[in-house]
Amino acid sequence: MHAAADGGLARIRVPGGRLTAPQLRGLAGAASAWGTGVIELTSRANVQVRGLGAGSAPAGRDGTAETSGRTGAADRFAARMAEAGLLPSPTHERVRNVLASPLTGCDAGGTLDAGPLVSELDRRLCARAALAGLPGRFLFALDDGRGDVAWLGPDAGILPTRADGAALILAGADSGLRVPVTSAVTALLAAAEAFLAEPAVREGRAWRIGELPGGAGRVAARVRATLETGAADPVRLRPPAERLRAGPPSAAGGPIGAVEQPDGRVALGVAVPLGRLTSAQAELLAALASGGEVRLTPWRGVVLPGLARAGLARTLTRLADAGLVTDAGSPWIGVTACTGRPGCAKSLADVRADAARATVSGPGIAPPVADSPRTGTLPVHWAGCERRCGRPRGRVADVVATGDGYRVDLDGRSLACADIEETTAVVTAARGET
Ligand code: SF4
Known part of the structure; x- marks a missing residue:
């Protein structure tokens, strides 16, 4: 729980982005009951709910009424999350930051199913008392071999290079160490412990491995001393534009639309405009999740695995009617925004209102070209x-508020825009690469 300008802010970690349908339903109910009714998806595939206790009685001179109102809402919200199984370890809650390839186990895009590794990492992380001391910014990633989450700059991650072996990623780059997949979680925990052993971390001067001078090398040396590791040719982490040429339609890495599963079912990638999921949208996703599971992606979207092919057209219509996106050519694809006013x-x-206005009213956003899914959908933040x-x-393309409008930055060039109309035109041109 943090205090924000618009009330209490609760952040809930969701290792691997994996929620059951009942958990998503519980989250939606709690967000409506005590918050703004919106579930925000984060770039760590976690969720946050804002405005907890914001409607409580105004503070007296000593601030007592407002503070107790917020505390009461936060306590009830936390109790509901615990009931839903979303707070399994109060001591380790801040450190359960675990990314996993959202389509893992669904399609043929990975070398292995990273799902069991997510459960193992979460369980063993929470079982080690010392690791509760990891900084909350420390990020793990379990890539299934397709290279999507390994590219997202984790402090410690694995990228399988074959069915039984994986590269250890440290500070977002190949450490050069190779581990058997059966030891992947052991290696990740060893890396976290090696990081915690650094004096700068113990003294609170570094929160990420990349913030330590020579940090990745030092952590790798400690891991090598405690674990049996191998070495091999370096692996290259590929940015989304490169991976997408061969993969399914995608939003800067996140799946969009139907992806075939080997069992004849489909996994459906859904984009959530600006990563803001209303409680009604969350209820709908939970109702449609016939596979029983909803996976959050680090691209602020959602995957519904295991859907029957029959009825898919009806599902797509219901999602579109609710304002959710399953069309890789939608102008919403690749548009992100920070919290902005009134929350920050x-x-x-x-910025969210302005981004929405610019995205839905932008003149003539170029449609994507068949073999170049990025055309017309350059990511905009x-x-x-x-x-x-x-x-x-x-x-x-960065669109930054200046107080006198916005400034659009792309490829080292900047354009000042006096109002939202001018900003919209510049952003639209940038997305269409004109
Ligand atoms: S970018 Fe600035 S305005 Fe936006 S959330 Fe961060 S601090 Fe707040």
């Missing part, structure tokens, strides 16, 4: 200040 006191604009929170990795 630093923001110079209501709207930010209320220079910090650009939540900016995706890779080539992105």
Whole structure:
């Protein structure tokens, strides 16, 4: 729970982005009961709910009424999350930041099913008391071999290079160490412990391996000393634009639309505009999840695995009617925004409202070309200040509020825009690469 400008903010970790349908339903109910009714999806495939206790009685001179209102809402919200099984370890809640390939086990895109590794990592992480001391920014990634989440800059991750062997990724790059898949979780925990052993971490001067000078090399050396590891030719982490040429339609890495499963069912990738899922949309996703599972993606979308092919057309219609996106050519694909006003006191604009206005009213956004899914959908990130929170990795058009409009930055060039109409025109041109 954090205090934000628009009330209490609860962040809930969802290792591997995996929720059961009842958990998503519980989250939707709690977000409506005590928050704004919106579930925000994060770039770590976690969720957050804002405005907890915001409707409580105004504070007296000592702030007592408002504070107790917020605390009461937060306590009830936390109790509901615990009931839903979403708070299994209060001591380790902040450190359960685990990405996994969202389509793992569904299609033929990976070398292995990373799902069991997610459960094993979460269980063993929570079982080690010392690892509760990891900084909350430390990020694990379990890539299934397709290279989607290994590319997202995890502190410690694995990227399988064959069915029984994996590269250990440290600080977002290949460490050069190779481990058997059966030892993958052991290697990740060893890397986390090696990081915690660094004096700068113990003294609170570093939160990520990449913040330590020579950090990846030092952590790799400690891991090598405690584990049997091999070495091999370096693996190259491929950015989304390169991977997408061979993969399914995608939003900067996240699946969009139907992906065939070997069992004849489909996994359905759904984009959520600006990563804001209303409670009604969440209820709908839970109802449609006939496979019983909803997977959140680090691209602020959702995957529904195991859907029957029959009835898919009806499912797509219901999702579209609810404002969710399953069309890889939608102008919403690749558009992200920070919190902005009113949730962030630093923001110079209501960036989400402006991003929505620019996206749905942008003149003539170029449609994607068949073998080049990125055309017309260059990622765009709207930010209320220079910090650009939540900016995706890779080539992105930045739209930054200046107090006098917006500034659009792309490829080292900047254009100042005085109002939203001018900003919309510049963003549209940038997305169409004109
Ligand atoms: S980028 Fe600035 S305005 Fe946006 S959430 Fe971060 S601090 Fe707030």
